[in-house]
Amino acid sequence: MRTDKENVPMPKQPNQLFVSTAPYYARYRPGYDPAMYEHLRLRFSLDGTQRVLDLGTGTGTIALPLAALVGEVIAVDPEPGMLEEGRALAEAQRTGNITWLLGDSTTLPAMNIGPVMLTAMGASFHWTDRHQTLRDLEKIIEPAGAVVLASGGAPGDIEPAPWTDAIAEVRTRYLGPGRRAGSGTYQHPAERHQDVLAQSTFRHLEIHTWDRTVTRTLDEVIGLQFSYSYSSPAQLGPDKAAFEADLRDALIKYSPTGLFDELVRTEVIIGTRTQTR
Numbered sequence: 545m546r547t548d549k550e551n552v553p554m555p556k557q558p559n560q561l562f563v564s565t566a567p568y569y570a571r572y573r574p575g576y577d578p579a580m581y582e583h584l585r586l587r588f589s590l591d592g593t594q595r596v597l598d599l600g601t602g603t604g605t606i607a608l609p610l611a612a613l614v615g616e617v618i619a620v621d622p623e624p625g626m627l628e629e630g631r632a633l634a635e636a637q638r639t640g641n642i643t644w645l646l647g648d649s650t651t652l653p654a655m656n657i658g659p660v661m662l663t664a665m666g667a668s669f670h671w672t673d674r675h676q677t678l679r680d681l682e683k684i685i686e687p688a689g690a691v692v693l694a695s696g697g698a699p700g701d702i703e704p705a706p707w708t709d710a711i712a713e714v715r716t717r718y719l720g721p722g723r724r725a726g727s728g729t730y731q732h733p734a735e736r737h738q739d740v741l742a743q744s745t746f747r748h749l750e751i752h753t754w755d756r757t758v759t760r761t762l763d764e765v766i767g768l769q770f771s772y773s774y775s776s777p778a779q780l781g782p783d784k785a786a787f788e789a790d791l792r793d794a795l796i797k798y799s800p801t802g803l804f805d806e807l808v809r810t811e812v813i814i815g816t817r818t819q820t821r
Contacts, residue, residue, distance in 0.1 A: 568777075571767060573603075580694065584662070597617075600621060600648070600649075600667070601619035601668075602626050602630070620655070624646060649672040659686050662691075678744040692812060693812065694812050697811040698811075701809060703807070706798075711795070717790070749813060751813050755808070762795055
C-alpha cells in the first residue's frame with residue numbers, strides 16, 4: 545500500500561499516455577447516449593449518403609455509431625495505437641465505411657479530406673487551438689453542415705457518484721492532487737466551448753443533454769481509470785499493480801456487492817452557420 549504523497553511519478557508525454565490508455569479506452573468507456581445519434585440523424589437527415597469527419601476519434605467512440613447512419617466516416621487521430629484499436633473494433637462489427645487516418649487538428653489543412661456534412665469531436669476539442677481549428681473547418685464543412693461537440697457536460701453539471709471519492713483518494717496518494725496531462729496537469733478551459741463557437745462561423749448553437757444510469761462491476765470501474773490520461777498505465781509506471789490493488793480494496797469497502805451505479809450525461813453542442821430550422 546502506498547502511503548507517501550511525495551515522489552510521485554514524473555508526468556509522461558501525451559503520446560505515451562494515450563498509447564497506454566488505448567485498450568482500456570476501447571473496452572471501458574461508456575460511449576455517448578444512443579439518443580444523441582438519433583437526434584443527429586433526424587436533425588441533418590442522415591440517410592446513408594453523407595460524409596462526416598470524426599476529429600480526434602480515439603478508438604472510434606463516435607465514428608463507429610455514426611458509420612451506421614452515413615456513407616463514409618473519416619476518423620482522424622494522432623495516436624496509431626488508438627487507430628489500431630478502432631480498426632479492430634470496426635472489423636469485429638463488420639463496419640467497412642470508416643477511413644482511419646493519422647493526424648490531428650494541426651495537420652487538417654494538408655490532409656485533403658474534402659467536403660463533409662458534419663465534423664464531430666469529443667474530448668479532443670479541448671486539446672486543440674479551438675479558434676484555429678474552427679477556422680480550418682470552415683473550408684471543409686458543407687454550407688448546411690455543422691460542428692458537433694459531444695461530451696459528458698461541463699465539470700459540476702452532474703454530481704459525482706459518492707464512490708468516486710475513494711478513487712480520488714487513491715489516485716492522489718499515487719499521483720498527487722492534479723490531473724496529470726503530458727508534462728503538466730490538465731486544466732479545463734476557462735472559455736466554454738459554446739463561447740468559442742459563438743465567435744466562429746458556426747455561431748448558431750443548439751445544446752441538448754441526455755442522462756442515463758450506468759452500472760459497472762468492480763473490474764470495469766478499475767479498467768475505466770486506466771483509460772484516462774491522468775491515471776494511465778504510462779503515468780503510473782511501476783506503481784500500476786500496487787495502485788490497482790489499493791483501488792480494489794478501497795472500492796470493495798464502499799460496495800461489497802462489487803456493483804457501482806453512476807449517472808452519466810451526454811451533452812452535444814451543435815454549431816451551424818444559420819439559425820436552427
